[in-house]
Amino acid sequence: MAEQEEKLGKTGINEEGEALEEEKSEVSQEGEVEKEKVEEASEEAKENDDTQEETPEKELPFPRATITNRLRENLAKGKQIKGQVKDEMNLWLGKMIQRIAEKMDSQPYTFVNYQMLKEAIAPYESIQEMDIEREQLVTGLERIKVDCDKLVEDIDKGSKRKVGALKLESDKLPFPKATITNKLRQHLSEGKQIKGPVKKGLNIWAGNIVKRVSEKMNSYKYNYVDGGMFRESIETYESIGEIEMEKERIIKQLESVKLSCDVLISEVQRKFVK
Structure with a gap:
């Protein structure tokens, strides 16, 4: 910030000179505006046949004649300009300048x-580049969706x-x-049938769990096993439930x-229109 302000100070003298030139130019432009107003008045009766009431001149950001003449410079010769167009262009251009000013004012x-x-x-x-930007945004969002599908698929594949x-x-x-069987029934809904392979499979699995935990405790270089060793040995198993819940989340x-992404794609398609 200090560097930019210092740079601005160095160019201060030049800018003062430019300011004087601008003042002279503005005086000249005021005369042109008055001339434009006279010209505008002569055209007003022919062009302003809209039924919509005109916006009072004092509420317009620019002289009506100035906007009208700028329009004529860029329209085909002889094309009639309705009064509504003149005023709406005037007001709209004022809003555009307001947006630009607010954008610059946001800088610190x-x-x-x-x-x-x-x-x-x-x-x-x-x-003119809006179509390209729209396609880039949509393509990027679609890529995110594909990546999401891939992650979900990988998680499901791992479990399967x-x-x-x-x-x-x-x-x-x-x-x-x-x-x-009795332990199962204690935690299943009442009346739910337990298939034979479930009873046998859980029995075998429970035995395997005891075996793994025992082997983990046995790996400690002591001639005993205690509660601390046991808790460390089952710690991984205790976190499995949280891990599965995290996967679901x-x-x-x-x-x-x-x-x-679908919502954003829809918004981009709707708003990024030339």
Whole structure:
């Protein structure tokens, strides 16, 4: 900020000279405006046949004659300009300048310079590139959706792969059948039927869990096992539930991102129109 203000100070003398020239130019332009008003009055009766009431001159940001003459310079010769067009162009141009000023004013400096002006008006000069920008945005959002689908697919594949590789077969059951069955019934809805392979499979799996935890505790170089070793050995298993819940949350968030992308794509398609 200090560097820009210092630079501005160095050019102060030149700008004072430019300011004097601008004042002279403005005086000359005032005379031109008066001339334009006279010319406008002669054309008003012919062109202003709109039924809509004219906006009072004092409420317009620019002299009506100035806007009318600027329009004539860029319209085909002899084309009639309705009064509504003159006033709406006048008001609209005032709003455009307001937007530019507010954009420059948002900069954290005590001045506005030419670079800020260019940055403020640049978006309005790239209308021809709007189709390209729209396609880039839509393509990027579609890519995000594809990435979301890929992540969800990877999470699902990982779970399905584990299920497919799981084998719960053994000739010897580590726990009494009735014990496992009763424990299951305590946590299932009343009346729910338990298939035979479930009873056997859970029995074998529970035995495998005890085996793994025991092997983990046995890996400690002590001649005993205690509560601390046990808690460390089961820590991973205790976090599995949270991990599975987190996976579900991630999938829901990814689906939400996809929906947001669909909304954004719709908005881009609707608003990025030349």
